Amino acid sequence: MLDVRAAARDDVRAAAAPEPVTDLPDDPTAVRAAAGVRARSLPAGTSALTVNGLAGSRLTAFVEGLVLGGYRFGYATDPAPAPTRVDLHGVDGTAGSADVAAIERGLASAAATSWARDLANTPAGTKTPDWLARQAAAELEPRGVTVDVHDEHWLAEQGFGGVLAVGAGSASPPRLIEASWRPRGAAAATHLVLVGKGITFDTGGVNRKLGDGMRTMHTDMSGGAAVLAALRTIAERRLPVRVTALVPAAENALSGSSYRPGDVVRHYGGRTSEIRNTDAEGRIVLGDALAYAVARLRPTAIVDVATLTGAMKIALGLRTGGLFATSDALADELLAAGTGSGEPLWRLPMPVEYASSLRSDVADANNAPGNPGAITAALFLEPFVRGVPWAHLDIAGPARAPRDDGMFGKGGTGFGARLLSTWVEARA
Template sequence: MPAQVSPPAFALSGRPPHELTGVEVLALPFTVADDAPVLGAGAAEAAQATGLDLAGVLTSRRVKGTGGEVVVVPVGGPDLRLVLLVGLGEETVTDYRRAGAAVARASFDHESVATSIPAGGDAEALTAFVVGTMLGSFVFHWRSQGPEHEPVRRVVLAGLAGDDHASALERGLALGGAGWRSRMLATVPSNLKSPQWLAGQAEQIAGEHGLAVEVWDENKLSKQGFGGILGVGQGSATPPRLIRLDYTPAGGRKAARVVLVGKGITFDSGGLSIKPAESMTTMKRDMTGGAVVMAVLGALGALGCPLRVTGLVPAAENAVGGSSLRPGDVVTHYGGRTSEVLNTDAEGRLVLADAMAYALDKLEPAVLIDVATLTGAMKVALGQWTGGFFANRDALADALSGAAAAAGEPLWRLPLEPDYEDTLTSQIADANNSPGGPGAITAALFLQHFAGDVPWAHLDIASAGDAPNDSFEWTKGPSGFGPRALLTWLTGPDPLAGIVG
């Protein structure tokens, strides 16, 4: 079992950073104006208290002041070891998030850091800084001797006190924690991460956060006609599951319901339409959509979401075996629609379709959103730092893209172009699952048939499912991309305005 590494603990203090005792690292802000560095909140006082010419250091380094730029100043004191001078750029929310991530990376293997960086901003800046610090600290390991590096254990946010700051801190912890959980689930190797294991994680989240949980095993899936999930999972030694989590706000049993569906392919070999070996190396993260949904459900209570939210995760391993789904087979989805399987590596849409059909039949969603690392075509289109999405309502598209930009998980809308609809044609079934290019669009058109007339969005995050290197709050490897964007939308003011009713 991998050892769990925890994110830093955070505390607020009304005292300036240099007055805090037992701190190994001070992190102080700066900007650049008219080509000259300007010390930010608490930095000049810390310079005087420590006897360090921090302004001179910045001048000698010819800093640019961009968000997340770091100058490390070693200190030989018995407690204080480092001073970090961190750029705040134009002091946007993004700059504060990047500054937090920079502090996290520069503070690895230290016990404590005190910082006045967010003291110069508003509540949104404080939240963003906390999110960046948490996610920049992310570590996952399965090493016999412990992790190569450990995140700083304690972060004191200096010069900040009071209920307003406490609320902003709690929001940051919830958003950052959801990103951490999603990334952790996506990073767990598939020799542990079976559909049953994923269901166990959902049950743990439900217990921690007061959610209702239900899990369908292979027998219940068969009795209720979930042919897509069963078909994809039939070649694996670990049978599939359908996971359901339900969040109900206090006094909100009649509130509108949003349904989130997350692809839970715990490993994707491609099935009999097998992937090249090099393409399989990242496929432990093909359940990122499911991880996003589970992480979102776990954070809704802490963020005070006013809506009912149901999360559905169709979980299966797409394996190669004597009983694997064959090209040319036909599966019958929940509700009766049929799909001819021309490519067993286009399996994600088959499991999503079952869960979406169930949502329409049983849950009366006001809004339906599916999340999946679905198509390589999306990575070709958008690279690795931006997720793609489709929506059948402009108001929903605007709400999601705005929330995503604010959260630091940008999404780019692509068209549900009807001219490609005829590529879905099958001679023997309602549709085929591999209609060809443009691959991201035709996959979305396939799923649209399972959305009915409900406001619906399809998030194809295959583009952003892996971070190619450490960059700001992203750490190299499975990214867990998506929960911050969805949570920002779901917990914002009147999230269904203009979309429903």
Template structure:
């Protein structure tokens, strides 16, 4: 990951970047930039970059970046646009006008890092040259840069894990990656359950039973001394989803390496909590399995016994995510006594039908919690929309042979949320169905083509705000 540093003086040996909307640098460069902006007023739009070439002079190029209304998302978009406008080895200095808020600088730094991401096994490596942010007060923005870096490191990791091909990324491999990452951060502990240790996790065993790669259950814990609030994060970790016996068509299956995006987000966010030293207890649960087709795969019509002893009639083996999440939620309720539970999952295609490609569906019986998550997502650049846990649909969950059916008729995303709601009786619970925004078909502002790491940034913002940080 390339470095971003704070410095106190512009250096003409670097390429300069200037946000349009703030004060321009003094002297000849500022005058030239002002004239170009006046001639090209559309440059003020969010995420636009205009190049001012200066042949035989220093700096040789000045990049003018539009910041729109100048709020944090606009600065984030400007950072992403700037990093895409420079060569990988080009040294860049960004002029930060006096009066720029720490939030704006955080947005800019996040945009630079997130826009500069490339999957590590891609032919081109991430940019190697450092970026410098030129500010008048070096101390006033240090915390913003620290927060931005922790967020970017976590998001890069979530993207890396999700982009990794399923030929590499089986449950054991993914669990091993988290064990290795946690080992570099004091205060984190990891428990990885497998084999006979999973005897009570009937949903996880059923979904993973058709694969030659057995399931794992990862529990990652951060418990600083004196922490009074205990948050449990749960993420769906299906390392590849064929749909099982209810097999997907080819077009529906080709991106199913991303079906562990929820687990990647919650695990990466927890690592960031440790990096930031947040004084809050976080326990993160990731049920990991591969949903494969074989003679040992679970079948429609099977009855599954979950961790809490309740049963589900499987009516669609391609609705496997809720089945593994049910075990994790039941485990959290029985064993962990959390103050609140948040679960993230690439759960339903209905999410995309209802809300499009950039918005997750949010479900919670707690209006205050839903509002706080929505606010955190807006600040982080991850949009969500609260949908109703409509009680009148609960009747659709009725089964003749079990406590419930797994995939009833009705509005798909809502029915999945109602199914999960059964496994955590407390009201301080929220479910984010983030299948659609977990993947980008092309570079788009702070997103790069491929896995987005959606949810990582929202969780970091929410958990930071929870303790007043």
């Protein structure tokens, strides 16, 4: 990760005289984008930039943009030379100063987002559900987070029929990752639960995707990566609020043991789903996790994050996430958090008139009710939360970038990680 620091007065390690950064906009989101573009023009090694007048949230945003714009992922044996460090001149580098705190805040936030990107960008040949669980434990437990990894035997004993059905076709069995941050002094009445879709690869199953549509499906666990990365930031900042992240992780593979159209899945808690399309698998695993959260964790509020529907990409494009919520207050909080983190959301309705499309002759609902696809997907999920204040973030568009753009590099973007930690911090 690109190292950004305040330059000491006698610091002469920069490769060249400090380059001035001028005409930065007032909006932190625009500052991040400008810094991301600047990062890709930096030479290899150490550079120096002068940023007179940049402070507070704009300085934090500038650091985030530099680090995330300079993010690289790959397995090339001879990678292109990359910048490794930027010394910022024109800021107060005194230990404990407001500028140093703003820089450190930006570095921590960018590091968590970079980790989310690493998880998303890792190829599926490596990234099995068990691998994802082990990465979560290795990254979060040293920060004081308790990570419980529930295997396929526990899932069967507890009745996680959705996760087991989706993972049935893979040689790599599914997992439920349960990561808990419970600091001393946290208010007992508040428990926020983050649920992230963890499909480590999605072939579509029996309703198989075409080749082009399958190429990026190693990033179909971006929602899971976002909630884990948010929890990392929450723990690093020692936020005084109880937070649990749940990631139902499975590989939707195609084999003789795959679940099939026409199957009926019994979720955790007993609700049933008729499978009409095996490529609508995200909502099947999320249903289990949402039901478990309500029954076992007694949450104050639940937010789930998922690359759920292609319909959302059509509706909102590749920069904005879709927001569905049962609580206006929760929706407003998340919209504000997205504005602050530079990860914008747009709220969409859940009209009850579309609920009839979910009807099934053999189950409580069918999993492929048709258009409007993002709305009917949200309506499918709503019964699992049983009245708990809930928001669903469909990030199918902004979770992946087709090309370098501002602070986003091609591939997984880590969208949602900073948004969620910003929301929890405001709640705390």
